[in-house]
Amino acid sequence: MADRRALFALDGTVYLDGNSLGALPEAVPGRIADVIRREWGELRIRSWDESGWWTAPERIGDLIAPLVGAAPGQIVVGDSTSVNVFKAVVGAIRLARAGTDGNPAGTARDELLVDASTFPTDGYIAASAARMTGCEIRAVLPRDVPQALGPRTAAVLLNHVDYRGGRLHDLPSLTRAVRAAGAYTVWDLCHSAGALPVGLDAHGVDLAVGCTYKYLNGGPGSPAYLYVRRDLQPLFDSPLPGWTGHAEPFGMHRGYTPGEGALRGRVGTPEILSALALEEALTVWDGVAIEEVRAKSLALTDFFLECVARYVPEGRVEVMTPAAHHERGSQIALRCADAEPVMAGLIARGVVGDFRAPDTLRFGFTPLYLSFAETERAARVLGEVLAARP
Amino acid sequence: MADRRALFALDGTVYLDGNSLGALPEAVPGRIADVIRREWGELRIRSWDESGWWTAPERIGDLIAPLVGAAPGQIVVGDSTSVNVFKAVVGAIRLARAGTDGNPAGTARDELLVDASTFPTDGYIAASAARMTGCEIRAVLPRDVPQALGPRTAAVLLNHVDYRGGRLHDLPSLTRAVRAAGAYTVWDLCHSAGALPVGLDAHGVDLAVGCTYKYLNGGPGSPAYLYVRRDLQPLFDSPLPGWTGHAEPFGMHRGYTPGEGALRGRVGTPEILSALALEEALTVWDGVAIEEVRAKSLALTDFFLECVARYVPEGRVEVMTPAAHHERGSQIALRCADAEPVMAGLIARGVVGDFRAPDTLRFGFTPLYLSFAETERAARVLGEVLAARP
Structure with missing residues (x-):
């Protein structure tokens, strides 16, 4: 995998913040220069067809698909993660209420379970989804989900990897448990996609969302994605039925008829510059198996x-991230007194991780462009910074 | 205004589709090259602060504000028009129900009026907003809105300029009528912002949305914007309360506390490349008064x-756009048999407008970069194309 490093713009710093904003793939500047100058500047409106702008959301979704274990036609790119969480959670609740899963007669599906350790936006958006669908929301740690499930559970929103401590949750077994209860899963893959195998199809996940600017290196705020399992697509009922997801978007019909397949998750006109930067960034994955990435990720974090x-x-530090491989994502979080100035000291010495309030040092390991030598240097500098503080 | 033309990438074609995708401002390629290479590639994660990425949505909103007659601090950029319609319509319904406007006791605000001639996505999204808030939706032509208003009306979604025929609706008087009924207005400015004065503040508009890739030249799918009048902001209750609109986004709090001001309309992480292309594109307006733009727009469309x-x-053609200046936007729509092949013939001869099913030729007039000579040529070529067809 060492050959991939040359595909990124890197410098002398040790960049351990690729789990927040991935490094720049070298192919992106040229592609976007062409998109702006020729596709927008010269072809202008014709580019919606001739440069493939219109179909970019599905096309880029199909590039992400193999990295998360999805067959083509199930992922669409566009909007932010937050907006996709809204589509997915409302969609999941509506699927549960469509009542195809043998719910005991007379029991309403009116409860939404949300990962209590979630990155906050998922919780905020889920609360809005619950409010707007007449559900009660309940915060539950992932390990407690099986016991919390019941006949009222409509949907469960979970993180594959915890953003703070880096814990990897058991997607296969949690998905099975939710399904057995007749409810629907929404997995947030922000901190796992591009770092480890997800296996969406293999494990029967219902819906999933994720961002693309972390391990997928799509650039600042690059568009997120939505996965809807193929057999659920005909029933997927989006709360944001924008014109680009219509069966006939240029028919200018007054009534909404959703299109077929993944594009049903589309809403408005896609932000093309950000989307095509992501498309180009994804070329770094050509010929890479996600299992190889996982192997190197575990080797790097073990070594760190x-x-x-x-x-x-x-x-001076306490390791928050689980030691067991099956419970570890691709980051290491260390609890540390004075974490904020310690991180500032690291950054001043060319080791870039991030600080999460109140006391966490986060180090993300991006196997495509990070070396063992850099990993060693990061730990050494951390030791020096701490030794220099009383 | 002729000096502005040099700020755009133009060629020999007569581009009358700037009401669909504005031409490329020459300043954009250099800015985005720097954003990608230096801000993303070198500064990486630091750019969220150091390059001003984080505050871009409000900062760019303040650049749009003078073009639509809004004081600073009321517009935020981000997401698509469709997503902003959802925020605005749900927000308006909730404002109406907050009950500060003297609604007759015992009457529920459970009706949403929507422009019957609207661009379809507004209608689709409004229907979803109505469904999720327990409202009934009713399609009404803008001129019929005053009679349709009643004690049940919660909100009214209207277009400032009709996307098809180019009719300019009477924003001041319709806004007054809606307010008098105790309901809230949401204006869609997609086809007016950047082409004519809107006067949001002056006319007491409640909420507004608009896209930025037409007369504002922000590039393909550049982010849309949301206006919430200052005095309504503390009550604005977004259905998409994402983390970037939180009062303390990096506090990682479990509960949502909305921030103050326009940023309350923010949702997820903004698509930075698309947003900053828009920011740079807006420099073409430096020192331009929208009233000048309107004067030239009317002169151009009169001349056409x-x-x-x-x-x-x-x-051979029938003019669909109203002759009266106070009813005309900045486009001319012509009804024409065989409109589709006629437009193809025009494009083949270097005059680019667009076709809207089933029988409409649309010509958008962008005063910043369009000349009278080009306008004459467009009509002449149209005459030739039609003369050559039986």
């Missing part, structure tokens, strides 16, 4: 933990 | 109508 144990003065 | 009368064989 070893180096931290070796270099960091006793008692 | 004269030329059409002179060049086009009798009876």
Whole structure:
């Protein structure tokens, strides 16, 4: 995988913040220059057809699909993660109420379970979805979901990898448990897609969302995506039925008839510059198997933990990320007194991670462009920064 | 205004589709190259602060504000028009129900009026907003709105300029009528912003949305915007309360506390490349008064109508756009048999307008970069294309 490093714009810093904003793939500047100058500047409106702008959301979705274990035709790119969480959660609740899953007679599906440890926006948006669909929302830690499920559960919104501590949740078994209860899963893949195998199709996930600017390197605020399992698509009832998801968008019909397939998740006109930067960024994955990425990710994080144990003065940090591989994403979080100034010290010395309030140092490991030598340097500098502080 | 033409990438074609996708401002390629190479590629995550990415939605909103007659702090850029219609319509219904406007006791605000001639996505999204808030939706032509208003009316979604025929609706008097009924207006400015004065503040508009890729030249799918009048902002209750609109977005709080001002309309992470292309595109307006733009727009469309009368064989087209200036936007729509092949013939001869099913030729007039000579040529070529067809 070392050959991939040359595909990115890198410098002397050790960039351990690729789980927040991935590094720039070298192919992007040229592609976007052409999109702006020729496709927009010269072809102008013709580019919606001739340059493939109109179909970009589905086309780019199909590029993401193999990285998350999805067959083509189930992922559409566009809008932010928050907006996609809204589509997916409302869609899941409506699927549960469509009542094809043998709900005990007379029981309403009026409860939404949300990962209590979630990145906040998922919780905020889920609360709005619950309010607008007449559901009660309940915050539950992923491990407690199986016991919390019941005949009232409509949908469950879960994170594949926890954004703070880096814990990897058990997607296969949680998905099975939710399904057994007649409810629908929405998985947020922001911190797992591009770092480890997800297996959406294999594990029977119902809906999923994710961002593309972390391990997928799509650029600042690049559009998110929505996965709707193929057999659920005909029933997927979006709360944001915009014209670009219409069966005949240029028919200018007054009534909404949803299109077929993944494009049913589309809403308005896609932000083309951001979308095509993402498309170009995804070329770095050509010929890479996500299993290889996972193997290197685990090797890097194992090695980082070893180096931290070796270099960091006793008692100065506490490892928050699980040691067990099956519970670890692709980041290491360390609890540390004075985490904020410590991170500032690291950044000043060319090791870029991030600080999460109140006391967390986060280090993201992006196997495509990160080396073992950089990993060692990061831990060493952390040890030095801590040693220099009383 | 002729000096503005040099700020755009133009060629030998007569581009009358700037009401669909504005021409490329020359400043954009350089800015975006720098955003990608330096801000993303070198500064990476630091750019959220150091390059002003985080505050771009409000900052760019304030650049649009003078063009639509809004004081600063009331417009935020981000998401598509469709998504903003959802925020605005649900927000308006909730404002009506907050009950500060003297609604007769015991009457529910459960009706949503929607422009019957609207661009379809507004109708689709409004229907979803109505469904999710327990409202009934009713399609009404703008001129019939005053009679349709009643004690049940919660909100009214209207277009400032009709996308098909180019009719300009009477924003001041309709806004007054809606307010008098205790309901709230949502104006869609897609086809007026950047072409004529809107006067949001002056006329007491409640909420407004618009796209930025037409007369504002922001590029393909550039982000839309949301206006919420300042005094309504503390009560604005978004159905999409994403983390970037939180009072303390990096506090990672579990509960949602909306921020103050326009940023309350924000949802997820903004698509930065598309947003900053728009920001740069807006520099073409420096020192331009929208009243000047309107004067030239009317002169251009008057002149086009004269030329059409002179060049086009009798009876071959019917002007759909109103003749009266106070009812005319900045486009001319002509009804024409065989409109589709006629437009293809025009495009083949370097005059680019667009076809709208089933029988409409649309010509958009963008005063910043369109000349009278080009206007004459467009009508002349139309006459020739029609004369050459039986």
